Amino acid sequence: MNAVQRLFGFHGGVKPAYNKEASTGLPIAVAPTPTLLVIPLHQSIGGVPRPLVKAGDRVLKGQRIGGADGNVSSAVHASTSGSVVAVEMRLMPHTSGLSALCVVIEPDGCDEWIPRQPFDFRSATPTQTRDYLRDAGVVGLGGAVFPSYLKLNPGKTGKLDTLVLNGAECEPFITCDDLLMRERAETIIKGTLIMREMLSAGQVLIGIEDNKPEAIAAMEVAAQAANQAAGDSSIKVVSVPTRYPAGGAKQLMRVLTGIEVPHGKRSTDYGLQCFNVGTAYAIYEAIALGQPLISRIVTVAGNVERARNYEVLLGTPMRDLVALCGPRADSDRVIMGGPMMGLRMPSDEVPVVKAANCVLVGSKQLFPPPPPEMPCIRCGECAKACPADLQPFEMYWFSRAKIFGKAQEYNLFDCIECGCCAYVCPSRIPLVDYYRFAKSEIWAREVEKEAADVARERYEFRLLREEREKQEKAAKLAAKTAAGREKAAAALAEVEKPAVTPEQDAKKALIAAAMERAREQKAQAHPENTINLTPEQQAEVEAIEARRAEIREMAKPHLRQDD
Amino acid sequence: MTRQDRDLFVNNSPYFLQPASVQSVMLRVLVALLPGIAAYVWFFGAAILVQIALASVTALAAEAAMLKLRGKPLMMFLGDGSALVTAWLIALTFPSIAPWWLTVLGTLLAIIVAKHLYGGLGQNPFNPAMVAFALMIVAYPQLMSQWPAAGVTDFAGQWQAIFGTREIDAMTMATPLDALRTALHTIEAKASVASVLGSNPAIGSMGGKGWEWVAGGYLLGGLWLLQQRIITWHMPAAFLGALFAIAGIFSLIDNTQFAGPLFHILGGGAMIGAFFIVTDPVSGATTPRGKLIFAAGVAVLTWIIRTFGAYPDGIAFAILLMNIAAPLIDMYTQPPVFGHKDGKGGSR
Numbered sequence: 010m011n012a013v014q015r016l017f018g019f020h021g022g023v024k025p026a027y028n029k030e031a032s033t034g035l036p037i038a039v040a041p042t043p044t045l046l047v048i049p050l051h052q053s054i055g056g057v058p059r060p061l062v063k064a065g066d067r068v069l070k071g072q073r074i075g076g077a078d079g080n081v082s083s084a085v086h087a088s089t090s091g092s093v094v095a096v097e098m099r100l101m102p103h104t105s106g107l108s109a110l111c112v113v114i115e116p117d118g119c120d121e122w123i124p125r126q127p128f129d130f131r132s133a134t135p136t137q138t139r140d141y142l143r144d145a146g147v148v149g150l151g152g153a154v155f156p157s158y159l160k161l162n163p164g165k166t167g168k169l170d171t172l173v174l175n176g177a178e179c180e181p182f183i184t185c186d187d188l189l190m191r192e193r194a195e196t197i198i199k200g201t202l203i204m205r206e207m208l209s210a211g212q213v214l215i216g217i218e219d220n221k222p223e224a225i226a227a228m229e230v231a232a233q234a235a236n237q238a239a240g241d242s243s244i245k246v247v248s249v250p251t252r253y254p255a256g257g258a259k260q261l262m263r264v265l266t267g268i269e270v271p272h273g274k275r276s277t278d279y280g281l282q283c284f285n286v287g288t289a290y291a292i293y294e295a296i297a298l299g300q301p302l303i304s305r306i307v308t309v310a311g312n313v314e315r316a317r318n319y320e321v322l323l324g325t326p327m328r329d330l331v332a333l334c335g336p337r338a339d340s341d342r343v344i345m346g347g348p349m350m351g352l353r354m355p356s357d358e359v360p361v362v363k364a365a366n367c368v369l370v371g372s373k374q375l376f377p378p379p380p381p382e383m384p385c386i387r388c389g390e391c392a393k394a395c396p397a398d399l400q401p402f403e404m405y406w407f408s409r410a411k412i413f414g415k416a417q418e419y420n421l422f423d424c425i426e427c428g429c430c431a432y433v434c435p436s437r438i439p440l441v442d443y444y445r446f447a448k449s450e451i452w453a454r455e456v457e458k459e460a461a462d463v464a465r466e467r468y469e470f471r472l473l474r475e476e477r478e479k480q481e482k483a484a485k486l487a488a489k490t491a492a493g494r495e496k497a498a499a500a501l502a503e504v505e506k507p508a509v510t511p512e513q514d515a516k517k518a519l520i521a522a523a524m525e526r527a528r529e530q531k532a533q534a535h536p537e538n539t540i541n542l543t544p545e546q547q548a549e550v551e552a553i554e555a556r557r558a559e560i561r562e563m564a565k566p567h568l569r570q571d572d
Numbered sequence: 573m574t575r576q577d578r579d580l581f582v583n584n585s586p587y588f589l590q591p592a593s594v595q596s597v598m599l600r601v602l603v604a605l606l607p608g609i610a611a612y613v614w615f616f617g618a619a620i621l622v623q624i625a626l627a628s629v630t631a632l633a634a635e636a637a638m639l640k641l642r643g644k645p646l647m648m649f650l651g652d653g654s655a656l657v658t659a660w661l662i663a664l665t666f667p668s669i670a671p672w673w674l675t676v677l678g679t680l681l682a683i684i685v686a687k688h689l690y691g692g693l694g695q696n697p698f699n700p701a702m703v704a705f706a707l708m709i710v711a712y713p714q715l716m717s718q719w720p721a722a723g724v725t726d727f728a729g730q731w732q733a734i735f736g737t738r739e740i741d742a743m744t745m746a747t748p749l750d751a752l753r754t755a756l757h758t759i760e761a762k763a764s765v766a767s768v769l770g771s772n773p774a775i776g777s778m779g780g781k782g783w784e785w786v787a788g789g790y791l792l793g794g795l796w797l798l799q800q801r802i803i804t805w806h807m808p809a810a811f812l813g814a815l816f817a818i819a820g821i822f823s824l825i826d827n828t829q830f831a832g833p834l835f836h837i838l839g840g841g842a843m844i845g846a847f848f849i850v851t852d853p854v855s856g857a858t859t860p861r862g863k864l865i866f867a868a869g870v871a872v873l874t875w876i877i878r879t880f881g882a883y884p885d886g887i888a889f890a891i892l893l894m895n896i897a898a899p900l901i902d903m904y905t906q907p908p909v910f911g912h913k914d915g916k917g918g919s920r
């Protein structure tokens with residue numbers, strides 16, 4: 010390390026058993042192409058891409074099969090050449106067990122690429138580059154799958170202080186970033202340089218947990234080379250203390266720079282941006298080699314004989330991948346991600362997607378069912394462990410009692426669902442389940458309220474219109490009788506100039522005021538949650554919406570208990 | 573999806589948990605009480621062990637009965653150890669030669685009224701052991717003030733005292749706190765702290781003969797709880813610090829009328845209070861700043877009640893009073909959440 014980097018701590022965190030050694034013994038292997046690829050169109054946060062192919066089409070490797078839809082969306086591609094057998098609903102790699110549109114491809118074994126062209130981002134406008142990356146399907150590969158092009162924007166000032174590269178990889182069992190850094194450090198740095206240029210970032214800080222000395226050494230060599238070539242020392246590899254969730258973007262930014270980016274704010278407003286090392290790698294492949302994102306490194310670990318990292322074509326069924334590693338007989342579940350935040354898969358048939366950093370095979374022995382939930386004893390362990398500095402037991406209390414407003418007052422939406430609180434709770438309360446439940450309920454209510462407000466406004470408008478129509482009708486009626494002609498003129502005039510008598514004037518003013526109030530109320534009730542959303546927030550809404558029904562179901566047994 | 577699958581889904585992330593349980597927390601609290609109990613037995617005889625046994629059996633029986641009444645899983649809650657902690661604290665704060673029914677009655681009130689009628693484990697707004705202490709001292713002030721004299725460890729005599737076959741006056745003695753309060757309040761202004769403390773055989777060099785060793789035992793256990801991360805430093809530090817400060821200031825002002833800080837800290841229930849009672853998480857404040865305020869508040873109230881009140885030790889009342897304020901304290905001392913702190917800040 011060229012200089013001693015000052016580190017900042019973050020509050021809380023836990024030190025679970027890391028279990029990483031099992032999958033770091035062997036180099037990354039290329040997983041064989043399966044007999045059938047199932048590629049979900051919706052693999053990133055944001056809008057669902059439109060299918061661009063239909064059954065019977067022949068596709069080439071890297072061919073776009075789903076086009077980005079809307080402001081926040083990212084394209085998907087065929088992972089190998091072959092023919093499209095179907096575009097149909099298939100089970101998604103998500104706990105909900107819901108299905109979504111997938112392109113099913115039968116590989117032809119030729120692995121024939123589309124013509125690949127490097128993208129000259131230096132002579133392109135920033136918008137063109139971002140569009141290119143959107144169409145290349147590059148998304149955050151740390152697990153959040155946020156479209157990267159949206160983050161490659163330095164914001165108002167046009168430049169950033171620091172580009173943070175996240176190689177912390179704090180979740181137990183997962184080693185895909187570790188191996189990627191060990192084996193492909195140079196490419197990661199090349200990708201980083203591209204991102205740095207796009208963001209006009211002053212320095213690059215690469216944070217890696219100190220339990221990965223090989224990765225740190227490899228990245229160090231590559232960073233030194235880049236620094237030498239540039240004649241400066243602006244890329245620093247920083248070894249950070251091993252503590253979950255040091256790899257949370259906000260936690261890592263804090264550890265490296267001391268800056269805390271509040272919930273709902275863009276990190277670029279604080280001169281920071283953070284990317285996963287795998288994303289840097291994908292950006293290099295997309296820009297310098299013209300290869301869209303069609304594969305990723307996946308750790309297969311847990312209850313298997315030979316845990317290992319594989320480079321896997323997106324759309325490969327998890328079952329095929331697990332089979333390579335010798336799952337043990339008592340395996341009872343497949344989890345996408347790690348044991349702290351991972352999602353339990355509805356079946357092992359679901360495909361590997363961009364979010365799949367790890368396929369974790371579980372068993373009753375490895376992940377024993379939690380003992381029965383006890384009441385909260387307010388011991389405060391959860392608060393001590395919470396990296397977001399929250400009071401989890403208060404949020405739990407109000408979530409469970411369905412007093413959601415209070416839960417929000419205790420900053421429910423700052424919860425990153427890292428699971429530290431549930432991990433330490435001596436009463437074994439599935440705290441995070443309660444937060445997921447509360448969040449989804451709150452979003453649902455916001456949406457309902459929004460609809461109700463619109464309806465109310467419409468209703469008030471209708472009252473106003475009906476009043477007006479009544480007057481017009483009266484005017485017409487009056488006009489029919491000769492005697493009423495004068496009256497009619499008056500009535501008409503009244504309609505045209507909406508303030509004839511003071512009485513009616515007051516009435517209209519009242520209605521107008523009511524409408525204004527309704528509008529104001531609406532504006533006040535929503536500014537934080539559903540109006541003027543940043544792409545991140547919108548993404549969050551969608552993610553939460555997607556989980557809503559499922560979570561409601563899951564939370565039910567807990568809520569019933571003991572009430 | 574089958575019903576079985578549905579059930580499996582309830583087990584959501586995180587999929588593995590730190591080995592921890594309410595039971596292990598409570599058991600460690602009990603273990604931490606052992607050094608103090610050992611000193612107690614050494615200086616004041618084995619009567620305290622009888623009281624602990626009485627309170628424990630009563631507490632478990634009452635707990636079981638209440639759980640059954642409330643339709644709760646018996647083994648799960650009975651095994652959590654929380655009733656035992658309450659029982660031990662009652663035994664240790666009541667006089668060790670109190671008649672058996674006093675301990676039993678106090679324990680029943682603690683478990684049935686203060687704990688289960690408020691909703692059981694985790695729901696009680698008041699510290700059950702302190703509710704028992706306060707009710708009993710109001711109802712039976714005489715009995716609650718009869719303490720064994722240091723060095724009189726005649727077990728047969730104590731046994732008879734507890735089970736009511738012998739007059740107990742011969743072996744009792746007021747605690748130092750009580751002696752001081754009685755002297756200062758009843759012998760009109762003639763007594764001074766120094767004269768009372770100098771003439772009373774119950775009072776040793778610091779907090780009272782024998783009692784300072786018991787306090788030392790609690791301190792030892794308390795430090796171990798700190799090391800085990802079952803309690804945080806906030807409460808004991810704020811409680812002892814505030815008690816030391818207020819007693820110190822007043823004894824500087826007039827050391828004939830106000831006992832010194834060491835006397836307050838080592839005498840009475842201050843040390844067991846600091847590490848085992850004030851720190852009860854259920855009924856106390858929970859935020860870091862809230863804990864400081866809560867414990868300091870208990871200390872000040874304790875000193876006031878000890879100095880001006882009618883009862884020998886004020887900790888129980890002080891804690892109950894602060895229990896009422898705890899939710900409010902928590903509300904006003906919420907720590908700033910991530911990203912909402914002023915400036916950049918270091919880690920805490």
Ligand code: SF4
Nearest residue numbers: 385386388389391434
């Ligand atoms: S760790 Fe569990 S028991 Fe302790 S305060 Fe938090 S939720 Fe309650």
Ligand code: SF4
Nearest residue numbers: 395424425427428430
């Ligand atoms: S899951 Fe939420 S409340 Fe629990 S520790 Fe993580 S951030 Fe805090």
